[in-house]
Amino acid sequence: MFAKTMVFGGCVLAAAGMISPALAGEFYIGEPVMKEGMQLSPAYLTGIEMSGVAPGMSTAKDAIHVEIDVHAGDKEAHGFPPDAWIPYLSILTTVAKTDGSYSETKPLAPMTAGDGPHYANNFAMNGPGKYKATYVIEPPSVNGFLHHVDKATGVPDWWKPITVSWTFDYPAKHS
């Protein structure tokens, strides 16, 4: 009985491993944009579970995990090397269905995963259709992140809050 259970469990795990790219896949929201020396790239994922409850997190079973990757470009001015994750941001995100039937606004939480640190939260959504994701990104200074201002090692003041948005199909048309 025990052996049978083990074999069954093993098969389930193996199957999950084989199909996990589809289950825990990452999907397209829009083209990356460069702002203030950073690449901003939105995406959503399905099948994501987190270690704790992010503020405002939807616990709906089919909620999707809406992310934004904020990484330094080649000429970021505040000392971050190319591709470095930008920490300490506040990112208020609105996901709304363009027919007006659904809208949720909540902060994204900082977190890390196998594919690196990012900002995200879970959104309930309201069925297939066209959606708009709007991100209002405030600089690290709003969370107490300082920067040097002396002549030898100083970096420029932080940028003003950035608003970016993308319109996307849910579910994504290609996978």
Next chain:
Amino acid sequence: MSPMFRPAVIAAFCAAALAYVPASAADVHTVELTLKDHKFSPATIEVPANQRFQIKLTNEDETADEFDSTDLRVEKVVGGGKTGIIRIQPLVPGRYQFMGEYHAATARGIVVAK
């Protein structure tokens, strides 16, 4: 530090910085990779083991894809019609899978470090 001494230090620092930058950026082994019709070409890349290298990915598709590899511990989104640099740390000899995560059914490849 005396004000007289400072320019010399700055000059020395600048010289060191100038000497350093080309060695770190331009001399890194670069592999060119193209994404078209959501497929990588070439789909297999051979690189020398135990040294840093970078992949210059030209995305010839209309929409972005995310170069993603758990094996290589790297993730980078390259927009449609854009080119991006993916920087990879030294690898021990072996095979490392990567994919374009938004089109994972077709966009797949392998880095072979020898």
